[in-house]
Structure formats: C-alpha cells, structure tokens
Amino acid sequence: MTVRIAIVGAGIMGADHARIVAEELPGATLQVVCDASPERARTVAQEHGAGDVTTDPVATIKRGDVDAVVIASPDDTHAPLSLAAIEAGKPVLCEKPLSQDANECLHVIEAEVARGRRFVQLGFMRRFDPSYRDLKAILDDGSLGRAIMMHNFHRNVEVPANFTGQMAVTNSAPHEFDVARFVLSTDYKAISVFQPSVVDTTKTGAPVFMVLETDKGQLVNIEINNNAAYGYDVRGELVGEKGSVLLNAPVYTRRNDQLMAYERYAPDWRPRFAEAYRLQDKAFLEFVRSGVFTTVAADAWDGYCAARVAEAGIEALATGARVGITMDARPDLYRRPKLP
Numbered sequence: 464m465t466v467r468i469a470i471v472g473a474g475i476m477g478a479d480h481a482r483i484v485a486e487e488l489p490g491a492t493l494q495v496v497c498d499a500s501p502e503r504a505r506t507v508a509q510e511h512g513a514g515d516v517t518t519d520p521v522a523t524i525k526r527g528d529v530d531a532v533v534i535a536s537p538d539d540t541h542a543p544l545s546l547a548a549i550e551a552g553k554p555v556l557c558e559k560p561l562s563q564d565a566n567e568c569l570h571v572i573e574a575e576v577a578r579g580r581r582f583v584q585l586g587f588m589r590r591f592d593p594s595y596r597d598l599k600a601i602l603d604d605g606s607l608g609r610a611i612m613m614h615n616f617h618r619n620v621e622v623p624a625n626f627t628g629q630m631a632v633t634n635s636a637p638h639e640f641d642v643a644r645f646v647l648s649t650d651y652k653a654i655s656v657f658q659p660s661v662v663d664t665t666k667t668g669a670p671v672f673m674v675l676e677t678d679k680g681q682l683v684n685i686e687i688n689n690n691a692a693y694g695y696d697v698r699g700e701l702v703g704e705k706g707s708v709l710l711n712a713p714v715y716t717r718r719n720d721q722l723m724a725y726e727r728y729a730p731d732w733r734p735r736f737a738e739a740y741r742l743q744d745k746a747f748l749e750f751v752r753s754g755v756f757t758t759v760a761a762d763a764w765d766g767y768c769a770a771r772v773a774e775a776g777i778e779a780l781a782t783g784a785r786v787g788i789t790m791d792a793r794p795d796l797y798r799r800p801k802l803p
C-alpha cells in the first residue's frame with residue numbers, strides 16, 4: 464500500500480522534499496502540496512505530479528487521504544503544525560528547528576508522551592550524511608581513543624532571504640548543536656559566543672563563533688558564516704586522543720587550468736546534503752510504514768535539546784558571558800533504542 468504524503472510549505476525545502484517523495488521514494492505518493500501562496504503550491508505540485516494543492520495547513524493535515532506529513536513551512540509554524548499532526552494521529556517529518564522556543568518543544572513532547580508514542584521525526588538530516596556517519600563509526604570503534612574536540616564550520620554564500628535577527632544561532636547552528644551531540648553521544652553544559660568586531664555585528668548574517676563544553680569535558684567549536692561569499696561549505700574535524708577525522712564533501716571533479724587546481728562549491732546546502740536528505744526521507748517512509756522510529760533520526764527530544772542550546776547561545780551572545788545549559792528530565796519515551 465502506498466503512503467500518501469502531504470507537503471506543507473512549498474519553499475526551497477518543501478520543493479526539495481516534494482521532488483524526493485515523487486522521484487526517490489518508491490512506495491510513497493505525493494498526495495497534496497500546501498502553501499500560503501496557491502501559485503507556489505501549484506508550481507511545485509505540477510513539477511512533481513502532486514494530486515492536489517491547498518492553502519490551509521491544518522485542514523491538509525486532517526485530510527482522510529493523507530497518511531503522513533512533511534512540514535517545511537516557516538520556523539514559527541513547525542511546533543504548532545507538529546501538534547496538529549500529533550492530534551490527527553499522523554507521523555510528521557518536520558524541518559528543523561522544531562521551535563526557536565524550548566518551551567514550545569516541550570508542548571510537542573508532552574503531546575507525544577500523552578499518546579505514548581513518537582510522531583515527529585525532526586529534519587536534522589546531517590545524522591544521515593555518509594561523511595558524519597563515517598566519522599561517528601570511526602569514533603565508536605574506539606581506534607581514535609576518546610574524542611577531545613570537534614571543530615565545525617558552516618558557511619553559506621549569502622544570508623538566506625528569510626533570515627532575521629540571530630537566526631545564525633537559532634536556525635543555522637542547530638545543525639551543529641545536534642550533529643556534534645549525536646556524534647559525541649553527549650549533551651552540553653555551557654556555551655560561549657563571540658563575534659568578530661571587524662564586521663558590523665548588528666547586521667543579520669554577521670559571523671558567529673561558538674565554543675560549547677560537553678558533559679564529558681570535550682570542546683566543540685562552531686563557526687557560522689552566512690555571508691561567506693565563495694560557496695556553501697560545511698567542514699568538520701573530530702580530534703581524538705590517537706588521531707583525527709576530517710569530513711569530506713561529495714566532490715566528483717577537480718579542475719586544473721592556468722597553473723591552478725580547483726573544485727566547485729555548491730551554491731546552497733541541497734547538493735552537499737542530497738544523499739542525507741534522501742536517506743532521511745527514506746527513513747521517514749520506513750517509520751510511517753513500520754511504526755518503528757529509525758535509531759539515527761532526530762526526534763522531538765533532540766529538537767528540544769537543540770532549542771535549549773540555541774536559547775543559551777542567544778543569551779551568551781547578548782551578555783558576553785559563558786552560559787550554563789540545563790535540560791529538563793528526559794521522558795522515558797525518548798530513551799534509546801527508539802521504539803515508536
């Protein structure tokens with residue numbers, strides 16, 4: 464039986480999920496595309512062969528001919544629409560962040576706990592990226608000794624058009640908050656945040672540099688530079704006691720001419736993480752079909768943890784102080800292994 468999927472939000476990521484569902488997920492049907500703009504919904508629906516278009520997200524989630532939902536609408540709609548999906552009893556793949564407000568994440572968690580199962584798979588797709596997975600596997604096999612530090616660099620060509628305020632901390636950095644926590648199997652105890660005073664730091668998109676201390680005593684540094692100009696570039700290095708592992712991006716060619724050698728950068732994150740998105744969406748389909756939550760996937764608890772770290776990061780940036788990070792008690796539902 465095919466799984467009928469609704470895409471809510473037909474912007475850059477909604478369109479990409481629509482393409483993946485239509486072209487790369489045998490067993491899934493792109494049932495309906497919903498967007499506040501009917502033209503945008505129609506364009507994506509026509510391009511990927513969706514059966515219908517709508518503009519009301521909650522009504523779309525409730526439809527009898529929709530089995531599961533992908534939420535790719537603006538950040539402040541993620542938690543309310545996830546709650547609507549939980550209420551409708553439908554699994555949901557929600558783009559990150561779950562919310563920019565950790566308390567709102569707790570509402571989603573309470574709703575899942577009340578129903579005794581997970582519904583929300585959160586779109587921290589880097590957990591599925593082969594380079595991060597390899598890095599984690601190398602760390603977990605013990606040959607590097609204990610992890611000491613993880614360096615992370617996250618650069619966009621230019622600040623995305625929808626960014627305001629400190630979305631470098633609340634929208635971009637949650638990828639690193641989550642993936643470093645996932646790779647190192649730890650939580651954080653404190654964050655410090657810096658900005659280079661050589662640039663105008665009042666402008667959205669000014670670089671941000673963070674240092675996180677983990678519960679295990681490791682250091683994780685994160686550079687977010689959303690105006691890097693030259694290309695989309697995500698780098699990382701895990702430093703262990705006996706060696707280090709660098710992330711490689713999928714680059715298929717290197718060009719040589721005029722006494723130079725060079726590689727092409729993607730203009731945005733989609734080519735760099737294409738395989739991660741595909742594997743993530745495939746895992747979501749499996750979750751919908753089997754009811755078993757994929758072990759590597761992020762859930763609402765992981766979304767809460769990232770939001771808490773982002774909140775502490777905003778405070779650290781505003782005050783210039785090192786800010787301690789504390790978490791609520793993790794409900795039993797979110798202890799691994801991840802059953803529904």
Ligand code: ISE
Nearest residue numbers: 617618619623634635638732
């Ligand atoms: C953007 O907001 C995203 O969500 C992408 O996943 C990320 O890679 C990009 O750098 C962000 O700006």
